[in-house]
Amino acid sequence: MPTHPLLDVASVERLEPYLEGVGHIFRAFREQDSGCVSYGVAVGGERWFVKSAATPTGATSLGRALGVHGAVQHPAIVPLRHHFKIQGGLALIYPWVDGEVLYHPTVSRHGGRSDPTSPMALFRNLPVADILRSLNAILDAHLAVEQAGFVAVDLYDGCLLYDFEAQRMALCDLDEYRPGPFILEADRLPGSRRFMAPEEFSKGSTIDIRTTVFVLGRVLRLLLDAGDDERKWRGSSSQLKVIERATASDPADRFASVEALVQAWRGACSGRC
Ligand SMILES: Nc1ncnc2c1ncn2[C@@H]1O[C@H](COP(=O)(O)OP(=O)(O)O)[C@@H](O)[C@H]1O
Ligand SMILES: [Mg+2]
Structure with missing residues (x-):
């Protein structure tokens, strides 16, 4: 059986020359905050997203991603197809997904969500x-x-890959998701402040599914608004009530599960979502 140069390889010395040898790099992401370097690679008729760790922090993150994708599969989550060793790190192979992340910060550029x-x-x-x-x-x-026993970490609009033509939303870069609950041992978790729950900034706090409920509440709040400063809400008042409960500052006041949040949200949408 013929072997696939990305899916059947166990280790590669130098990634970039290898990718150029087996295909064509049509896009490179070298300026990521994460310290990872990623490539869009065409091999034969197929396109792939190859993500590689260039720093110890990046490598830890990619190691986590293996656990996430091993435990969680969903049609909206871009699936991990393979991984292999590279010199000093790891490379992860995903199918290329058309579209754009709703927000794309880089080392040199942040902001710009309100630019029309x-x-x-x-x-x-x-x-x-x-x-x-x-x-x-x-x-x-x-x-x-939730069913896999994981909690969201670092979910923000940079994970939301939207194909404006096909009108399809996909989730990428869930590398920081972890089995939960867990105790926060650092001063804070990675993430975008606009999405994060208060406990994510408090060393020693418990990060659990109610933290995920909060972040999802922020996703609902920020995406269903016509502007960037939360003054042009496009949904109903009952949807807004669901969001208020999801994003209560005390975790005890939030929905106890993603399932409870989803039920309340669907109830508030009265069959329209
Ligand atoms: N499967 C994919 N197909 C196409 N583009 C992707 C895919 N996954 C991620 N991207 C793009 O690559 C960028 C970097 O990927 P990401 O996983 O977010 O890396 P990092 O952890 O370095 O931020 C994303 O912002 C997105 O634009
Ligand atoms: Mg990212």
Whole structure:
């Protein structure tokens, strides 16, 4: 049987020359905050997303990703197809997914969500029904995360890969998700402040599924708003009530599970989501 140069390889000395040898690098992500370097690679008629660790922090993160994808599969989560060793680290192979992340910070550039040509602003201009469909995909994927006993860490709009043509939402970069609950041993977790729960900034706190409920509440709040400063809510008041409960500062006041959040959200959408 013929072997596949990305899916059947166990280790590669130097990744970039290897990728150029077996195919063509059509896109490179070298400026990521994470310290990872990723490539869009065409091999034969297929396109792949190859993510590699260039730093110890990046390598730890990619190691975590193996655990996440081993435990969680969902049609909206870009599946990990293979991984192999590279000099000093790891490379992960995913199918290439068309679309754009709603927010793309790099080492040299942050912000820009309110720029009318940004993916986030374009997304926020879509018909409400399209946004509700995307939100539903994100929530549904997190039912699978919950069932696997994992909690969301570092979920933000940089994980939301939207194909404006196919109108399809996919989740990428779930590398920091962990089995939960766990105790926060650092001063804070990685992530975007706009999405994070208060306990993620408090050493010694418990990070559990209620933390995930909070972050999902923030996703709902920020995506279903026409602007970037939360003053142009596009949903109903009952949807907003669900979000208020999901994002209560005391975890005890939130929904106790993603499932409870999803039920409440679907109830508030009265069959429209
Ligand atoms: N499967 C994929 N197909 C196409 N593009 C992707 C895919 N996964 C991620 N990307 C793009 O690559 C960028 C970097 O990937 P990501 O996993 O977020 O890396 P990092 O952890 O370094 O931020 C993302 O912002 C997104 O634009
Ligand atoms: Mg990222």
